[in-house]
Every structure is written in C-alpha cells, then in structure tokens.
Amino acid sequence: MRALHVIELGNSAAERGTGVTRWALYVTMMLAAAAAPARAETIAIVGGTVYVRADRKLENATVIVRDGKIAEVGAGVAVPAGATRIGAAGKVVTAGLIEAATQLGLIEVDLEASGNDGRFGNAEVHAAFRTADAYDGRSVAIPVARTGGVTSAITGPSGGLVAGQSAWVSLADGAAVPAPIRAIAAMNGELGRGAIPSGSRGRAVERMRELFDDVDLYRRNRASFDRNQSRRLAAGRLDLEALVPVLEGRVPFVIAANAEVDIRAALAVAAERRLAIAIVGGGEAWRLAKELAAAKVPVIVDPTDNIPRDLGALDVRDDNAALLAKAGVPVAISTIGRPSDVRTLRQMAGIAVANGLPWEKGLAAITSAPAQIFGAVGQRGTLDRGAAGDVVVWSGDPLELTTRAEVVIIGGAVQSLDTHQTRLRERYRNLPK
C-alpha cells in the first residue's frame, strides 16, 4: 500500500486506486455510500416548486425520472411503486444547468502544459480538431462543476480563426466516462485581433471569407482536389472537410468576438454564406442588439464583463445581457473562463438579473437557451416530458448565492457531490494535535 497524497484526493485515479489494487478495493468499500455512481432508476422528486421551463412554474409538483428521461411532471402525479423518492417540499427543482462555452476537460490546470489541450493561441485554422478526441472526462473540475448544479457543458477549443470542434458532454459520474451528448456540438472560431498572427481584425475577416470560399470550392471539387488538380486552398484537407457542415449550416459556428466591428463582420460573413452562427463573448453586442435579433443570432455572454480592457472594444457594460434580451436576442450566460469556475454559472445568471435581465430569462440563459443554440430544444434544459433526466433540487432560488444544489441528477442517476475539495475538507476538518 502507498500513501494517498493530497493531490490525489478526489482526483480520479486516486479514488479509483492510486494505481494500487488493494487501495482501490479499500476505497470502494469505504466510499460506497457516498461516492458510488447510482444506476439509472426511477426517481420521484416530490412536492417542490418545479420550473418545467424558466417561464413555467408549477407549485407542489412531482417530477418522475425514468430510464434516464423525464417521464412525468406535474402537480398530483402519482409516485410509481419502487421509485426512489426525493422530498422537495420547500425546494426548487429545475433542469440541470448547461455551461455553453467552456474548456472543461481540455484545460485541467491553466498554467500547466501537461494539463492543457485545445488552446491554440492565434495559429489560424485547425477545424479538424475534435474536442471529443482530447476531452478528459476524468477532470478533477467536473465533480466541482456538478456541485454548482451544472449537468452538461459545451466544451471546446479556443484561439485562431477556426479553433476546432466543440463537444457537448455530460458531467455524469460513473465507472466509464459518459459518451458525449454530441461529439460535434459546434465549430469554434474567432474574429478580432487575436484571430490571426498579424493581429489585424480586417485581415482576419478577409481570411474568414477566403476560407469559406475554399471550403465551397473543395466541397464541389473533392475529386480534382484528390488528383492534385486544384489551386492551393486556404486550409488543409481535414480542416476543409470539417468546415463543410458549417458551410452547409448543419453545424453551428460559434464565433468569439467582443468588438462591435468584429460582431458586425461575423453577421456579414454569416449572411453571405448562410451560416448558423452564435457570438460568444459579445462585449459590445448590445450595440448591435437590433441586428442580432433580426438575424436571430444568439449571444453567449459573461455578465461580469464591464472593464474597458481592449481599445478596440471599450463599450462593454454589465447590462449587456439585459439589453440583448430586451431586443429579442437569444441570450445564454456562461462562465467563459477557467474550467475551475464552472460551478459559478448560476451566480453569473444572478448577476445578469441584478443588472436588469428578467429572472426567467436569467434561468433560461443557463438551461433552455444553450439547448436551443446547440439544437436540442425540448431535449435538454427543460423538464418537459421526454427531456433528458438532468435535474437539480435546490435549497432555494437557484440564482441566489446562499442556495445549494442539494440533489443533482444526470441522465436519470443521482450524482455524487463528493469532490477533491470535499475530501480535502474532511481530511483537514480536525488538525493533528
């Protein structure tokens, strides 16, 4: 047997064995009650204030989760025999939260090279990069995110004109890493100074147009490309191939852009090529609220972004989400930052509400809105019958700071809320005398 070092506490391998079999057996016994992943079963959440959707509240209602899906929801729904009963009187029940723009499972420790993937600086195009191939479903940050009621996340690469393909991942615990909800959720890209090495936003737009011209050319002339009867194209074969579904509007193109001028360019390129785009960041998006609403382009915002850091995008303000929503722009809220901060997603929504976003839109921005952006209306981010069995029972208003996620259910299974951090807390709750 060997000692369990602190860094291993609750940090995947550790709990599963620190590489030593006897320890694995021991931990399994010791933590069976607390940490063993529950099987999908029938669960009845009884008597809570249930937000079927953010704008549809049922009092004293029951949610039945069966076979990994929402089977029934309503007041007076009978609890099936044999169901696991979770009392929710005085509690609030919502769909599991969805983080719309993170690097969870790609960046483990921000400053450590060995814990980093999918961060490409300003290298231009790597559309063929698939998060699903690089994603670490054992990330120590995933259980921590769960404690914030976040049950799934769209995680993907960053940096460069086209960073690559994001994946929609379930944050469920279990013996095996769950299969992605969507192996390809979206293509991530960027416009602005950071998109290309020269730092020219104008040149970045030109390169974006050239790229889609060439994707189109490639799509229509694959045979001649393969016979080497093509002019030199703006990207390699794999990258061009990966961009075909984007060009055809089948995969959303999530463009990181903050400056009004870059968002305007994104709208223009999207209109020219009929792309299905969303803006992430969108610091100055409120200035184009009307145009974004008319083009039905959603914006994924960080509601704390109010510092005029960038001389090209000084017009950032903390009521961005409120102004966008008021104009009819679909708004999702994200932590857009360190994967270790994903658990603060609901606080981000609360901050947007404190700055003028209606409460219902705040909750929608972290549940149904991301589901809509990534093409899963009614399947996730709601408690409608047939939706995924991702449910959170909260001690109160989910956006409130002192509220706790008391029960987290993913894919119909009650999740462990044990983390590296809870294990450390218990180890040091009493100090050696």
Add this chain to the structure above:
Amino acid sequence: MRHALCLLTVLAACGHPPKKPPPEPKAPQLDLPEAWVDPTADVPAGTPRPVQDKRAAAVSAAAQPIAIKNATIWTATGKAIAGGTIVLRGGAIAAIGDAATHVPGDARVIDGTGKFVTPGLIDAHSHIGVYAAPSSAANDDGNESTAPVTAGARAQYGYWPQDPQISRAIAGGVTTAMILPGSANLVGGRGFTVAMRPGRTSDDVAFPGAPSVVKMACGENPKRVYGGRGGPATRMGEYAAFRTAFIEARGYLGKKVAYTRAREQWVKKRARAAELDAAVPAGKPKTKAEPAPEAPTVDEKLETLAGVLRGDVLVQVHCYKASDIREMIAIAEEFGFKIRSFHHALEAYKVRDLLVARDIAINTWSDWWGFKLEAFDGIPENAALFTQQGGRATIHSDSAIGIQRLNQDAAKAMASGRAAGIQITEDQALRWITANPAWVLGIDDVTGTLETGKRADVTLWSASPFSVYGRAEVVIAGGEVTYEREKGATPSDFELGNSAAERGTGVTR
C-alpha cells in the same frame, strides 16, 4: 507503515506527523537606539510623502451631513440594528442607533426602508490603478520584474487615479483598497492604501496615516519569472534569496545603528566642547571641532527591508501552499519580524493552527482554485475553517471584476462554511470584507466597522449584500458620496466622450 495506517483514518487528517506550533519567535538582538537619527535629515528616507494623521479628513469636512434612516444596519461589530439610523458629519460617523437617533436639521436624509447599511467594503488585495484599463504595456505598472527584490518600488508611484476600473470598484460598495505590486518578485515593493475616490494624483486618494506595507511573494510566480534569468529558479533559491536580502538589510540596519550612536556621541561631544569653550576667555584657543561622522548612503531597497526588521512596515505575503506559508514564517522568525497576513493562502486551512497562534491573518477567495498547481487544493471552506479556528480572514479580490462583488464572494464563502456545518454568522462574513481587511491594512482603529467617531466609510445596499440581487445604492467614503446608483458611476477622464463612459461607465444604474 505509518502511511498504511493512515489509510484507515483519512478522515481524521492523518498522514501528518504531529507538530506543535513552534514557540513565539524571539527577536534577534538589534539593540536599536531609542531616538532614530536619519542619515539624510532633509529627505526622510522611507517617507517620500509627508505622513498625514489618520484622522485627518481625506475629504472635505464641510461635506453636507448625511443621515440614513430606517435601514437594517450591520455594524461588523457583532451588532445589527433593525430600523436603524446612522448620521455622518464632518467625515465621521456622528451617531448610530435606533429610530430615536437625532437627525440634524441640515442633514441630507436618505430613506433606508428595506435597505441595508454596512461599513464601506475594504479589499486587502487589488492592483487597480497599477494594472489599469485598457490593459496594455503602457498601463502595466504592477510588476517591477527586473530583479527578484525591488523593495524600493512603491505602488503609489505607479497608481493612476483615473483608471476606469476604480469607479466600477466603488460602485461595488468599496471605500478602501490596498493596492499592491504584483507577485513576480520576492519583494515587489511597498503597497499603497487608497481611500477609493477619483483624484488627479495619488495624493488625492492616499488613505491618511495608513501604515506602510510591503508586498512579498513566494512559490510559483517568482521562480517562473526569474527561472530563466538568473534565478531564483526553485523554491530553494527563493528562500535562500529572502535570507540573503534580510541578512543584507540587517547589515544595513547595523550601519545605521552605528552611525546613529556615533552621531549621538558627536553631538554630545560638540555640546560639551561648546560649554567648555564658553568658559575660555576671548583670544585663547578653543576646542578643535571634530568632523561629524559620515552617514551611510541611503538605499531605498534596504530602507524598506530595514523597515520590516524594525517593525515599521506591515508585511503582506502572497503564498498559496501550506508548505510555502511555513517557510515564510520561518524566515520571519529567523529575522525577528511579524507577517501581518498571507494573501491567497488557499491552503491556509491546512496550517490554520500555525497561523492563528501567531495572529497572522489570511486574505483569500471563496471559490477560486485550480488555475495553477499551487492553487490545486483550494477549498471553499478555507475562510470558514480559518474563522472557526479563531483567525482573522478576509475575502479579497486580486481582480478588477472581483472587487466589484466582494460581498457576493463573502456570501458564497459563508454559505459553503454553513453547508459544511461551520457556523458563520452574517456579522463574521461581513467582517471578512470590512473589519478584518482594515486590520490587515493597519487602519482598523479608524475604519472597517460602523461605530461613532470612525471614518464615514459607509455603503447603502438595495437589499442584503449577501443576496446576488443586492446592489450598492450609495457609497460614502470619508463622508463624501463617491457613488450613487441613481446618478451612475463617475466616468474616468479616459472615458469622457469615449463611448461607453459617458453613457454609463459599464455600470448599470
């Protein structure tokens, strides 16, 4: 086998050899003279600005008196007043009490019904003004990363009082902040305690009479910055370099002591000679004048470090890990100085007994962790466990975003503690962002709580500051209104006529 046994008692915090906190440090014998003679009498080293009295009004004492009536008042002294009244006059708290509290006729009366009053918030760790917005090399004045010890640098020298981040912090209810040099260096330089308001120069915002503070850093940052350019490249090198610096400072202090003594002797001799000479008849030879002893050259870097050794400068150390915290304490005890507080201190909960026994405070976050390896073991109960141990914790920001919501961070840390069965009262959580940081900055005698006679540093909240929906409505620093939600934040010079600025400075009314 000890480790094997430990496996059975993981929950009992085993795996650590039982360690008694070391005895209180014994100060090395410095034999300091009682009266300090500065070698450069005309330019007092260590005080490039005249030090004001703490109670000197930082703002116009003639500001109109303000009374907030019928509010829930959280004093951060353990007392809460429902339906309370607070009266501010002449830059100070004139009265605080229930509905019967006398309100002067000339006061501006603010209705606090349904609202909350707290002390103005204090951030013990900020870089606004030195890492100003827009972020650029031009505005990057936070790290003098040219040598591992730049103790002569001062955040005040680099503070830009028109940084657009300042008005946003004020709109978050903040009235005071300690502006620190960054953590690239082992000793980054002196911090600057700011009474938060816009100003033309740093003189306008210096917190009157605040003690001098110095910023030190250990762990990953200095070795990352200097590893490739001469070191230190390891933690070994870092602590060796700290020791080298303090050995040098002790030598410098010794020279100053020797000079002071020599000068005292010289002054005495001269006086005696004058007496003798007075008795010498005119025309007779007088005593030959002895030359004054030669003063050592003042060294700003060593002045700061000598100030640490003398106990004149409050020591603020950036450290994350329990092991680093312990090594820094060892350095302090070897050289006989006190550490006022550790900053970030994500692993303070592991050594909270060592810290509390020495009355060393910590400044931390509610839930930042994992962004670097030395932050891997951060837990959201850090502040709560430290408080339970009897220690002084603060919730700090180290962020121009975070400083806008210190109250929310405190609420989260409180909630995390309570969820783990650690009873933290609202007053204790409020002290994390008021009274405790005031102590860390050495100004707790004049601000940080709502008590008669203290500075009128007050924030009025639309709802509980521990609710995500609670917003600062009126912020008063030294009796002066620095923010009113109704009017919006004051745009900085930079923002005037420069888009967002004039239309709202990014802060929603």
